[in-house]
Amino acid sequence: MAPTPRKQVLADTVYDTIRQQLLEHAIEPGSKLNINALAVALDVSPTPVREALARLEAEGLALKRTLAGYTAAPLLSTREFDELFELRMLVEPAAAARAAEHADAADLDVLAGYLTEMRRAQAAEPHEALQSFVRHDALFHDRIAAAGGSALMRATLERLHAHTHLYRLYFREGIAEDTCREHERILDTLREHDPDAAAATMRTHLSRAHKRLLSTLP
Structure with a gap:
């Protein structure tokens, strides 16, 4: 079932916010991305944060490791x-x-x-x-x-x-x-x-x- 417009706007907003924090190094390259901590900081549930991190992983701005969760992508060599x-x-x-x-x-x-x-x-x-x-x-x-x-x-x-x-x-x-x-x-x-x-x-x-x-x- 497709997300409602309101839920999609929220998901996009969370994605845009985290992405901007990554690009500006407000979230340091290589640092751990804690879903619950980000949800609290953005005053949202963990669901849109998970969705945002999945999108950021597809862009290469976040990395997901088995049993270790997400981290911000390190700077390129x-x-x-x-x-x-x-x-x-x-x-x-x-x-x-x-x-x-x-x-x-x-x-x-x-x-x-x-x-x-x-x-x-x-x-x-x-x-x-x-x-x-x-x-x-x-x-x-x-x-x-x-x-x-x-x-x-x-x-x-x-x-x-x-x-x-x-x-x-x-x-x-x-x-x-x-x-x-x-x-x-x-x-x-x-x-x-x-x-x-x-x-x-x-x-x-x-x-x-x-x-x-x-x-x-x-």
């Missing part, structure tokens, strides 16, 4: 981080090329809005700035994947991005503005409906993002 970007370099330029062919005016307007919010975030208080920047960066990349029309490609990239954003807490001054400039170039190629240019600018952005984030790893 340098090698795993490199492999993550190798995968992004294979998939994301193709997603950008598809978006250049299929994006409509609404897609382009939404992407421009996300870029504006990323630039606006830089003037906010540091913690709030980080949250807003990371959120709109993720939304920018997700909208490109969505505009391309491949649900499988979009789902794959969503999981890869989650792991990338675990490292955003370590970004240094200058990364945000560099990212915004590169996003602007990507958006220009989408406006021109140029698949080859879109793929190339996305590839350049990912290569530079990899180097920037690699230099900030703890």
Whole structure:
């Protein structure tokens, strides 16, 4: 039997909250995820917490071990981080090329809005700035994947991005503005409906993002 709308909203809210805590390291990478403790902290029953952790396990943000319960996924090693970007370099330029062919005016307007919010975030208080920047960066990349029309490609990239954003807490001054400039170039190629240019600018952005984030790893 399908969940009622109210139960589904609650489950989604619990999932979003725990996911955000993982991405912001409010829940430390590698730490134990106690279902009952999380339920008490979020003032919910254990059921939506279990559902949330199952979804997070599917994304690779939580790990489940027999008789040991759930733990937050540890940060990737340098090698795993490199492999993550190798995968992004294979998939994301193709997603950008598809978006250049299929994006409509609404897609382009939404992407421009996300870029504006990323630039606006830089003037906010540091913690709030980080949250807003990371959120709109993720939304920018997700909208490109969505505009391309491949649900499988979009789902794959969503999981890869989650792991990338675990490292955003370590970004240094200058990364945000560099990212915004590169996003602007990507958006220009989408406006021109140029698949080859879109793929190339996305590839350049990912290569530079990899180097920037690699230099900030703890």
